[in-house]
Amino acid sequence: MLRLLRSTSVRLTLVFAGLFIIASLMLGAILWWETAASLERETDAVIVADTQAVGDRLRDFGLAGALTTINERVAQTADEHAVYLLTDPALNRLAGNLSAWPAAVGKDTGWYEASLVRDGHTYPARLFHVSLSGGFQLLIGRDMGSRLAIRHLIVNALAWSALVAVALAIAGGLLVRRAVLGRIAQVNRTTTAIVQGDLSRRLTVGGSDDEFTRLARTINEMLAQIELLIDGVRNASNAIAHDLRTPLAELRARLEDTERRLAGGAADAPTLRGEVQDAIDDVDRLVDIFNALLRLAAIDSGARRAEFRRVELAPLVEEVAEVYGALAEAKGARLIVNTPEQIAITGDSDLVAQATANLLDNAIKYAAGGPITLSLHRQPDGQAAITVADAGPGVPENERGKVIERFRRGDASRHSPGVGLGLSEVAAVAKLHGGALELGDNAPGLKATLVLGGADAALPHANGASKSAA
């Protein structure tokens, strides 16, 4: 029983039924007070008023006045089965419609309930006995038969409605329980399926905007986020398996080869040194991939949002351009930098610099030879955007989603060096800043736009200028 009570649904049912029954009882009490009880109060008031009237007549006009009044009243109330009896102090009848003092009414004054007989019928009566001046005894009453019948009717009605109320309470409680439990059971089923590994399951969201719908929506959003994170982890593991295995395989082959040559005595010191140096370079490349992965994981986790500060983008873009300008020039590309406007965002300056560097790095890697334009500008919706446009081979439209995926490179550039995480990192930085990485056609070439959220309102750039990096 205790365990049953611990169940929320059982408690909910009981509370619902209890409240319903209490409400019904209160309603019944009010009905009773307003109907049956009110009828009785009214009757009593009439009787008391009558006795006072007879008393007043006796005082003002003597016994004759009282007798006249009683006879009048008897005549007026012939059809109401009213009872009037005036006696002398020895209880001998003086006037009224009772032949004798009823045995059930004692000497004491006050209210009596008695059965009286009229025309051979017995009927219940409510009687009021008062002693008037001069020792006269007055008994006035009313036939309660019809009133008792009404009272009975009301009691019956109330009893039935109480029964119906209890039945409704239980049924309602069960309904509430089913409604609540049904939704909860659905949540339970879905989450159980998820626990067992089916992350694609979602709660059904009803059309109404009630608490359950909102809860379901929140849970679904949470599930989507979890699925995204798990996909991220899965991708990362696949990526590690693929992109770390390849250089590891190379490294292993290199070391084994060196070892074999050493065993055969066929290697001289300078060759060996070169091979060991190559092996160290392999390890460094592995560490670079590893660091890029860790950085991505850190960005994805969103933890760096806690370190967000105000970042002036123009000097940032100019510095990254300056770092890469010399390299672009050495590779025969002309880097054109365009920062006509002062734009500040709330963000992580190092990450935005890293993302900008990755975009420039890609452009120089894949599109050296033509001009590369790096510009900072405002999108029509006011968001800050850093665009790198080159005149290289570009990325076909159907490939654009894929190159942002982790560890992908456009087919044309498979053989270029690079970790292949560059654009994924840019996309992750953009997402962290509430923006996006948009890849478009520069006809010819690639136009990559890093959109960043949280930009300040527009301000004119003090020395807005377009210039070529030295």
Place this chain on the structure above:
Amino acid sequence: MQDVMKFLLVEDNARVSDFVAKGLGEAGHTVDRADNGRDGLFLASSERYDAMILDRMLPGGIDGLGIIEALRRTGNHTPILILSALSEVDERIRGLRAGGDDYLAKPFAFGELMARLDALVRRTQQGAGEQQKTALTVDELRMDLLARKVVRGDKTIQLQPREFKLLEFLMRHAGQVVTRTMLLENVWDYHFDPQTNVIDVHISKLRQKIDSDFDKPLLHTVRGVGYRLGPDT
């Protein structure tokens, strides 16, 4: 290239410890070693060292950060380089905040470690006076920090602001090996990891300006490690 220095190395991985100790020994320095936090703290507080190399995570009840905090509380200001497998930005900041002077993530090249140790020791020995100098001189190369002018011999060298900053850093560390990461961290304001070696390009441009018209090169590439500014040794 430097006087003999005395280092404390606290590292629990025997192979890494051997590798570092051997390298330092070959460079002519002496090394005391401990493989746990307790012994490390004991040595650190009882001996005098030019610099200490502490692993971040150590057995023995007290880790690298604990040692640093304990030393700094007792007024010991020996320069400390933290070694750690934890390379995340937060970890680096935590290490420096605890009182470390530099931070190097594992795995690392010995050249990088040595270059950073040199820079740390030099910075401590020079003290504040060096930072307030208004002119730097390396051989016949002179830099006037107030007028922002560079002269080699009697030839004035025109440098762009960033090149000036790059040369200033190299001149402040004249005779020492300076790695690419050290340059990236100190010469540029934003910290990012260029996937291509952009530093080499900047160095070669700088070299063009200061060395091309002279017989004796001053800016040398140290293979696999970085660069060194100074007359040939």
